Amino acid sequence: MTKPINPKPPANSNAKSTREDWLNLALDTLISDGVENVRVLTLGQKLGVSRSSFYWYFKSRQDLLDQLLEHWRDTNTRFILEHAARPSATVVRGVMSIFECWIDERLFDPRLDFAIRAWAHHSGSVRRIIDQADDERVAAIRDMYLRHGYSDEDAFVRARILYFMQIGYYSLDLHESMSSRLSLVAAYLRSFTGQEPTKDDIADMARYASEANARTR
Template sequence: MSIRYRMVKKNQVSQLGQQDWIGLGLKVLAHNGVEAVRVEPLAKLLNVTKGSFYWHFNNREELLEAILKEWVNRETDSIIEQVEAAGGDASAKLLHLFELAIQDDGQVENAIRAWAANDSRVAAILDQVDRHRFDYTRNLFLEVGFAPFEATVRARMVYYSLIGEFVLGTRTDRAERLAEVRLQHLILTRRD
């Protein structure tokens, strides 16, 4: 799959920053895997020399570390911050969390999981991310008023469902998907 990234004009090269490299690295990772995240091909896509890369990173490993950190921030920390900033009770927060989670297409998530299968350092970070996301979701179910076991089961159902959807790639249209997560929320937060 080819990566589409805006070609940079020569007079814009000095404006390239670390985030440009990280952003492109995430796109390449999502479409072609971690092995495709290499300095020279990225430089070609950005229409710059490899030397430009070394103004921002010491080596490829540093770029990969920055890509991983950006993913954790975007897909975990930032989402939790958005949910908390929106406020409301635990049920409202869960609904907002579900709605935010389905906005992602899962491509980077799948690429990170594939990368983690062959890199113990990435696997450890992924384990921390999974644990943090799960704990946050479980705690919201606890706040709704469910007993610990029930909150755990509900959090697992939500999290495993989302990750499974990413892996299977079965995405329905946006309106239908939104209706689905709202029904899931209703079912999982009902206290009969």
């Protein structure tokens, strides 16, 4: 029977790092330098600890990589699915709920998403995981449109436009101030829904963006 991974090192291990230290450094390295640089020896040197500390928390490098993928699934994909599934009085409010993921990087980290996509260029299994995540995200957004009375085809196409436009926005590395983005939010909502947002809709979106921006300071 496999020994469970303990949350803390044994008292005599002299380890100075925690599991979270390893994971956070591995995530930072994945984002900044690519998966090929997520290596036990390199991470240990940066943390100033021995390899034995790593093997207390992880079975292998592959175990660490699997947990990085799990972290990505449990943040970037999970929050899109949850926000798309929220009850909404109007389709405009439904799209606004999804917009929250694009505004708050605690809900969707574009740098992490594209680090995983870059990893997928060299791994068929990761490519399949990315494809599945994209399908799940689009399906969740499609279901939101369906709940508001759109046809199957219209809901699917609108979901693809909303989702892949945002992914393309990130891939082009466009830089816009939040004020510039908010100045166009009414037009975006009209484009994605075919309906006119209210003044309250726009005000609530601006309020959420302001609060999200304050949290990142």
